Amino acid sequence: MLKTLIRRELLDNLMTFRFAAAVFIMLLLVVANTAVLIKDHERRLESYNTALKNYHENTQERKTYTSMPLDVARPPNPLSIFNVGLDKRLGNEIWIFHGLVPTLWDARMHGITNPLLKLFASIDIVFIFEVVLSLMALIFAYDALAGERERGTLRLVLTHPVSRGQILLAKYISAMICLLVPLLISLILAVILLTTSTSISLSAGDFFRIGGIILSSVAYLSVFYLVGMLISAATRRTGTALMLAMFVWGFWVLVYPNVILATIASPDTSQASAESAKNQIQQIWEELDRERKKFLANDAVPGGSPRFGIRIESGFNYYEYPIIDSSVLKHTLVSGANILKLHSESEPMVPHAQNYYRYLGPQIIDAAERTWLIRKPALETIFVQPARLDRILLRFSPVGIYDAATQAWAGTDLSGLKDFFTAARKHRRVMIDFYYDKKAFGSRQWFAADKGAVEWESLPQFSFQRSSTQTNAARALPDLLLLLMMNIFLFMFIFLIFIRSEV
């Protein structure tokens, strides 16, 4: 019996204009936007490769340990085509320095884009689904029950020995099949376009992640279909059902996410905690400065200057300055030199300088570690907590849940981006170990390259692997479950309304 019902519904749905329209618009939008997105991705990849080339060239020129900053870059995530998330917005280049534990807020951008172009105008595939799929689902659903009731066909069907639950199930299954057609066709086309592009290589894990995105899309689609059906079951007239459905859509998709983010100002946790953290960090570095000055005063060379009166013939001489950005609690001290040729008179001064750096290097590392202990929780309260609150508030609309789930699958959410900075922090540790290994701090190469340059080749290369598919799945799971739960509740709700309603 269920089969007959499904067949009837399926035929009813497939032969409609709205089905043709759904397929047409989805294909058009997804294909056009995927082409644009792939081009954009290629541009970002090119910028990434240029950056890598620059770093490599810099390594060739980096003769001393301190002559030039050591940068690493984040490759663009190919799955950002599905949901761009934070992938394009946050910094993609970071400086690995022993005196600063790198965080998201120390990153920069390689490949600066035109500030006169709207930055986030690019539309990703999930956004198309968010807008169009939900609309389609509601259009399919609004007259599913109200329409049959109006036309009187519902009464006819119910004269047969079928339960109401079966009718609901048949309607649901057949409509979902119809809605899945445009979804799957457009996704398959998008994936085909992706695989034909030479610049993007998708691994097996990526296909698994895309599978997760599809699963979330189906759950999202189903939520909106059930919402439409609920409206249809609760109202007597299709006209009313339609208006309600359209306004629910407008509210959830257009209005709610924007209003909630515009109105709910981030809680102002920044002031007090930022102030105290700033002071603590400043104290750490002031203490370092005092100790440093004391060390210099006790040194054999008079003057107390870390320059030790060294004169050079080429290269650049001693520099030392703090880097402070109080808005992100960044504080560090850089010092060093790139002496290519030393003035012969200054040769006796070199051991003094070596001594100084042997002392200073570990001190800076220690200060950086202590700064990090204060900075990490402070940054968490100032920046991460408000963002997390936004995410929670957004979850009151299925759009927010769907967006969070797909971002987690694609690895373009905050956790995915943080993985890169965790890797950068690990690389900093590796670099520090390398320094200790080479006894870099007390070495002549720390500041002068005249007696042999640093062999950077033995420093392990930085590599960043996106998190494993399991991690992605684990991050996406809560939101996916939330969507599924919404489905079950809605279905139960519709069922209750439908069996109690008069025909």
Place this chain on the structure above:
Amino acid sequence: MIWHITKREIYDNLNSLRFALTAVLLLALLLINAIVYLRGHPNRTQAYHDATAEAVKKLEERSTSLYRLATEGPGLLYKAHSSLRFCAEGDEVFLPTHVNGENYFSDIAKVRPLWRLSHPQETPNIYNIRPDFTTMDWAFIVSYVLSFVAILFTFDSVSGELERGTLRLILANPIPRHTVMVGKFLGAFISINIPFVIAVLMNLLLISISDSVQLNAELWGRLGILYGITILYTCIFIALGLLVSAAVRESGVSLVVLLLIWVSFVVFMPNTLASIGSRTSVPMAYMEFWSERNRLDRETRKAYEDKYGDSQSTPPVHVIAEYLTVDAEQNERFTEKYLNQQITQGKRARAITRISPAAIVQHLFESFAGTGLERHLQFIENTKRYAREYRDFVIDADRADPMSLHAIGVPEGMSQKRVSPEAIPKFKDTLSLNRDFNAAVMDLFLLVLFLVVLLAGAFLAFVRIDI
């Protein structure tokens, strides 16, 4: 007779669910808009005033000598805030807030270079980890929500009556069809405008009673123009709704067609087309610009050194002054070239989106609200004009001193007199309604064209409809 039909339509609409929902939605949105704006406005104004005051203070500190003024320049030039930011945010968060009129170079050798204009290239949103959202400004409410509402009001206005058979009834009366059409059009127009006008008035009431915002006559004029644009835009979507409704004959199909058009023209086209259009004119990469500019600087320097650098004696002050001027000019010209490439890209991206009336309306709102790209270009032009004025001032002040050697940029070649801090021209960023209007004429014309075409289409479809 028209009025009769209009009245009937309005009564029909006023009693409907969609009217109630629209009224609530628009009122809520516009109130939120006012509240959000009023919350942020005082801070923004304060920040701007602090920044400009700081810049003026720094500038006046430099007035100790004309040499300092000539080399260090006027400092940072800040963009003035528009009080109409609640009408269109115009992505102001992403645009630079200032132009650099400073000399950030240190002594390269014996001489210190002159100041030049440069443009910040940072990406200001890099630390923002909040989710993306569209700003709740009038431009959004009008271009997205109001057009959506217009579709919901009109999709069944002909096809619905056709289905119910009431259209036959109306046309049985001795009324020409175009009268019915105009009546329906006016009816929908007025029913949409009632909740919108009420909501807008509430919004403006909230904003105008707050002390932090002063709306003067010019701003009210701009608001009037914005309202006019809103009317035009709503009319376009009403005409579209009537056209589809008359052409399709089935309400269900008509709604699907209209939603498809709406989704593609309002939601997707502005963004997708902008990304495509921006690719037609790509500026050089920033690194390329940077290294090329450095190369040009080095060349100028080398040309100068080849002539005079080898000789142990210092070259005459005029030669140094000439080199410095050439260097600054050449550097600034190249910066401007890069900027122009960026502007061209931005403009190309906008030009192609003009296919969509929603994009046109957003641009128009930005232009008249004094935000966004057009405003930024105006600001850049203002800074250029000011830079000329400032340079002329330095030269004139130097000329006025008979003791001076008139070698700008050389300490001993310039007037040693103190400059009165008041006499230095200060940068003042202004908006001109005239210019905004000129920039917007094309867009306005396109909107009218859209409206005329759609109205003609709706009229034809209705006249030829079989009942």
